[in-house]
Amino acid sequence: MIASxxxxxxxxxxxxxxxxxxxxxxxxxxxxxSILTLQRYYAVGMFLPRLMLPRMVVTLVxxxxxxxxxEGLRRLSPRALGARLAAGFGGALLGCLVHAVCNxxxxxxxxxxxxxxxxxxxTYAPPLLQWFWSYFALVGTLLAIGHSxxxxxxxxxxxxxxxxxxxxxxxxxxxxxxxxxxxNTLNSINALIGRERLRDAEAMVENLSDFLRLSLEAAPxxxxxxxxxxxxxxxxxxxxxxxxxxxxxxxxxxxxxxxxALVPALITQPLVENVIRHAVTxxxxxxxxxxxxxxxxxxxxxxxxxxxxxxxxxxxxxxTGLGIRNVALRLRGHYGHAFGFEAGRAAxxxxxxxxxxxxxxxx
Numbered sequence: 001m002i003a004s005x006x007x008x009x010x011x012x013x014x015x016x017x018x019x020x021x022x023x024x025x026x027x028x029x030x031x032x033x034s035i036l037t038l039q040r041y042y043a044v045g046m047f048l049p050r051l052m053l054p055r056m057v058v059t060l061v062x063x064x065x066x067x068x069x070x071e072g073l074r075r076l077s078p079r080a081l082g083a084r085l086a087a088g089f090g091g092a093l094l095g096c097l098v099h100a101v102c103n104x105x106x107x108x109x110x111x112x113x114x115x116x117x118x119x120x121x122x123t124y125a126p127p128l129l130q131w132f133w134s135y136f137a138l139v140g141t142l143l144a145i146g147h148s149x150x151x152x153x154x155x156x157x158x159x160x161x162x163x164x165x166x167x168x169x170x171x172x173x174x175x176x177x178x179x180x181x182x183x184n185t186l187n188s189i190n191a192l193i194g195r196e197r198l199r200d201a202e203a204m205v206e207n208l209s210d211f212l213r214l215s216l217e218a219a220p221x222x223x224x225x226x227x228x229x230x231x232x233x234x235x236x237x238x239x240x241x242x243x244x245x246x247x248x249x250x251x252x253x254x255x256x257x258x259x260x261a262l263v264p265a266l267i268t269q270p271l272v273e274n275v276i277r278h279a280v281t282x283x284x285x286x287x288x289x290x291x292x293x294x295x296x297x298x299x300x301x302x303x304x305x306x307x308x309x310x311x312x313x314x315x316x317x318x319x320t321g322l323g324i325r326n327v328a329l330r331l332r333g334h335y336g337h338a339f340g341f342e343a344g345r346a347a348x349x350x351x352x353x354x355x356x357x358x359x360x361x362x363x
Contacts, residue, residue, distance in 0.1 A: 017149045021070040021142055025063055028138055033059045054110040061102045065095055066135075070142050077146055084146075088139040095135035096128050103127075188243045204242045211235035225362070226293060226300070227259040233272050237289070240276050247286045248276075255294035258302075260361045264334050268304065270323030271353050275306045279351065299340075300359045305352040324353065331355070 033055065069091040076084050185208055192201035214232045230252070237250050272289070280287050288307040293300065324343050331339045340356030 017074060017146065018071075020145055020149065021074070022067065024141065024145060025066045025070060025138070028141075029059050029063050029066070032062075032134060051107075051111065054106050057106050057110070058099070058103050061106075062095075062099055065098055066138055069095065069135075069139060073139070073142055073146060077150055081147070084143055088143055089136070092132060092135035092139045095139075096131035099131045099135070100128055184243065185239055192242075200242055200245075204239055207235045207238040207242075211239065222265055223262040223360075224265045225259065226254075226261045226263050226302075229263055229265065229268060230254065230291070230293075232266070233268055233291070236269070237272060240280070244280050247284070248280045249286070249288050251288060251290045253290060253292035257295040258293040258300060261293075261295065261300040261357075262360045262362065263300070263302075263357060264330060267327060267330060267355075268302070270327055271304045274323050275304070275351075279306045295359055296356075298359050300355075300357045302355040302357070303352060304354075305346050305350060307346075307348060307350045327353075331357070 037052075037055075069088075072091065073084060073088060076087055185204065189201050189204050189208075192198070192204065211232065214228075214235065241248055241250060268291075272291075275287070275289050286307075290303070290305045290307075292305075293302045295301075328341050331341060335358060338358055340354070342352075342354045344352065346352040
């Protein structure tokens with residue numbers, strides 16, 4: 001839904017560009033009218049009040065014509081810049097001619113007693129040139145405004161599409177439950193029932209159900225409290241703890257202040273999955289997963305560390321680090337460069353991932 005709302009706003013930019021063009025046209029011709037009025041006042045020493053109304057009418061005609069030109073240029077916006085420049089030049093040339101004719105007939109009609117310039121090329125050449133440059137300056141500025149707005153709209157649309165793509169990728173996390181996890185969990189439940197460990201089987205079913213419900217409810221493009229994020233991981237890890245009861249345990253070291261901190265939903269899921277896939281399933285030694293979190297000034301610091309292990313000699317493909325890279329990319333998309341991320345061997349030979357996120361709470 002993010003994309004549909006923001007793309008609708010992008011389409012509304014057509015109305016925005018019209019308002020910008022109209023505001024500039026009104027400002028331009030108001031300035032022209034004021035400057036010419038002052039110019040004639042200082043040149044002649046006075047101006048006739050009767051001339052103000054026809055001059056205002058001529059200015060109104062110029063405004064209406066300019067609005068028509070601006071709309072034409074807006075409709076030509078998909079065309080090449082050369083075509084728009086040619087249309088703008090033609091519009092400026094036609095504008096000065098329309099202005100000249102309207103100026104002559106409006107003054108002749110509204111103030112017949114005041115001598116007007118004869119309608120000849122010699123007498124109208126200077127004002128025609130002046131009007132042409134006025135219209136050309138107006139058209140040139142409208143083209144520049146339109147080009148600037150088009151670039152801005154293009155950037156906004158690209159940003160919308162990028163965010164929509166990012167949101168789609170994040171939503172897909174809800175559908176990317178590891179099929180091996182589901183398969184192994186169901187097999188473990190079946191084995192527990194066969195060994196008449198009914199309480200363990202029941203606990204595994206409940207944890208699996210809660211994990212699936214919470215993971216499907218979570219929207220990865222949104223933020224949740226760290227308490228809710230850990231609740232989801234507890235259900236997942238409780239399932240795995242039953243599967244590997246003899247050699248896997250989890251330690252939580254979470255400060256009270258960290259519970260209310262906001263984090264991207266499901267941000268820790270790939271990290272805890274990595275521990276199971278690349279540590280627990282590949283060793284005969286006990287593995288301890290430690291999840292710690294606490295506030296450090298303006299930062300929320302999270303660490304996910306598994307203890308050292310020795311390879312059991314099982315064949316298997318080495319981890320590609322895809323989960324870790326995806327977490328880093330999600331953090332980059334969410335926080336820009338305002339976050340910390342470290343992943344590598346821990347001091348005891350295990351593996352550690354440490355995050356530093358801007359500390360924020362709801363409200």
